[in-house]
Amino acid sequence: MSLEKTPRGRVLVIGGSLIGLLAGNLLLRAGWDVTIFERIVDNLEGRGAGITILPGLVSAFRAAGADVSEQSLGIELPARLALDRAGRVVAEREFAQTMTSWGSLYESLKHAFPAERYRRGMTLERVEQTAGKAIAVFTNGERIAGDLLVGADGYRSAIRAQFLPQAKASYAGYVAWRCLADEADLPGADFATLFERYAVCVAPGEQGIGYPVPGPGHSKRPGHRQYNVVWYHPFREHDELPRLMTDDSGRYHANGIPPALLSARVRQEMIDRAQQVLAPQFALALKKGRLHFFQPIMDLDPPRLSFGRVALVGDAAFITRPHVAMGVPKGAGDVIELLRALDQHGADFTAALAQFDNARLRVGRAITARSRYLGAYMAAQLGSESERQQAEAQRDAEQVMMETAAPIDYEALAQAR
Numbered sequence: 001m002s003l004e005k006t007p008r009g010r011v012l013v014i015g016g017s018l019i020g021l022l023a024g025n026l027l028l029r030a031g032w033d034v035t036i037f038e039r040i041v042d043n044l045e046g047r048g049a050g051i052t053i054l055p056g057l058v059s060a061f062r063a064a065g066a067d068v069s070e071q072s073l074g075i076e077l078p079a080r081l082a083l084d085r086a087g088r089v090v091a092e093r094e095f096a097q098t099m100t101s102w103g104s105l106y107e108s109l110k111h112a113f114p115a116e117r118y119r120r121g122m123t124l125e126r127v128e129q130t131a132g133k134a135i136a137v138f139t140n141g142e143r144i145a146g147d148l149l150v151g152a153d154g155y156r157s158a159i160r161a162q163f164l165p166q167a168k169a170s171y172a173g174y175v176a177w178r179c180l181a182d183e184a185d186l187p188g189a190d191f192a193t194l195f196e197r198y199a200v201c202v203a204p205g206e207q208g209i210g211y212p213v214p215g216p217g218h219s220k221r222p223g224h225r226q227y228n229v230v231w232y233h234p235f236r237e238h239d240e241l242p243r244l245m246t247d248d249s250g251r252y253h254a255n256g257i258p259p260a261l262l263s264a265r266v267r268q269e270m271i272d273r274a275q276q277v278l279a280p281q282f283a284l285a286l287k288k289g290r291l292h293f294f295q296p297i298m299d300l301d302p303p304r305l306s307f308g309r310v311a312l313v314g315d316a317a318f319i320t321r322p323h324v325a326m327g328v329p330k331g332a333g334d335v336i337e338l339l340r341a342l343d344q345h346g347a348d349f350t351a352a353l354a355q356f357d358n359a360r361l362r363v364g365r366a367i368t369a370r371s372r373y374l375g376a377y378m379a380a381q382l383g384s385e386s387e388r389q390q391a392e393a394q395r396d397a398e399q400v401m402m403e404t405a406a407p408i409d410y411e412a413l414a415q416a417r
């Protein structure tokens with residue numbers, strides 16, 4: 001792709017994962033001079049697991065230059081089902097949806113972005129601001145100035161921490177344990193239906209989600225796909241979580257343990273526990289799964305999203321519980337609104353960022369509110385016996401099945417509030 005002769009200004013994007021790449025591609029195509037700075041040196045391919053394609057995701061990716069369609073990206077499923085602890089189907093309904101893998105999305109965006117504008121091994125330390133410039137200061141001592149700095153540095157955003165030190169993410173009381181299992185390792189008799197359905201598991205005190213995603217090389221051929229499992233399981237914050245985040249050498253990873261360092265003991269413990277508490281199909285997929293990792297579920301509603309020449313997007317802005325499957329569409333919506341505001345206000349960055357802030361705060365709040373509602377059952381699991389009983393009495397398998405990752409027009413919802 002070619003840039004306009006005179007770029008509209010220099011944009012520094014911090015974080016080169018899905019939302020950073022989406023921002024980089026969209027801003028570049030809108031005539032900005034963009035560089036992405038990513039702290040991780042290696043490719044990020046192996047990082048994520050499954051992603052539900054919700055409305056708006058594919059159009060945003062196409063606008064960003066990714067040559068994708070819903071069909072090319074994912075596996076189309078016609079229906080959903082719910083399994084109980086014993087693995088019996090307790091609800092089933094038509095519900096067409098397409099599932100893809102994090103890797104397929106990442107690849108499509110990375111391919112669209114010029115490699116010479118993507119700088120790896122660049123860890124942002126802090127941002128300084130002068131009149132009309134944001135200066136990114138990196139841990140290697142480099143200082144780079146831009147007209148705008150986009151913070152796409154994820155849920156532990158250093159940029160958010162700098163500008164909003166009081167906005168701390170709070171742990172919701174449970175983790176999402178995730179893995180991908182190769183289809184070839186899963187017996188056809190048990191999994192034939194599961195490879196055609198989006199499944200939820202509603203075992204007592206537990207919640208699981210399972211669905212097929214493309215396999216290695218983005219293959220969608222039967223026999224070559226993968227099964228994605230997300231298992232929500234309660235853990236206490238102060239004594240149990242640290243143990244999960246300690247590797248086999250005894251090192252504690254306060255900022256999240258990388259999948260490769262996950263302790264073999266903890267992994268085995270989870271596989272064993274799954275046999276006792278989850279539907280056997282899910283427990284088997286966890287046993288056979290090769291990419292095990294987990295994310296503590298956090299909540300964060302920030303009071304602002306922009307600070308001078310700095311704008312936060314994606315998980316750096318809001319942290320949304322995954323039950324809504326809105327992480328990527330929300331991040332895409334953040335970037336699209338940022339572009340719209342910049343287009344409308346020309347050189348007036350103050351007005352542009354105020355518009356962005358106002359619009360995306362409302363949408364982000366609508367999404368996080370919904371995600372907490374969907375996660376309330378799991379959040380109750382560390383509560384008192386009566387709280388757990390109440391949550392159990394209120395849970396309905398069919399409702400969980402239909403509400404999880406359901407398409408909702410949050411922009412309209414935010415307008416109506």
Ligand SMILES: Cc1cc2nc3c(=O)[nH]c(=O)nc-3n(C[C@H](O)[C@H](O)[C@H](O)COP(=O)(O)OP(=O)(O)OC[C@H]3O[C@@H](n4cnc5c(N)ncnc54)[C@H](O)[C@@H]3O)c2cc1C
Pocket residue numbers: 014015016017018019020037038039040044048050051052122123124125152153154155157158176178230295313314315316322325326327328329331
């Ligand atoms: C269990 C689970 C299931 C999910 N399912 C879905 C789903 O179905 N659909 C969906 O849309 N979303 C889903 N999500 C959410 C989705 O994965 C995230 O919202 C999305 O990937 C966030 O992308 P991001 O680019 O904002 O952040 P990240 O992917 O966290 O990327 C941040 C990047 O910034 C880099 N970085 C961090 N700090 C610095 C620094 N100081 N300097 C330079 N670089 C830095 C990091 O290395 C990283 O590459 C799910 C999440 C979970 C936990």
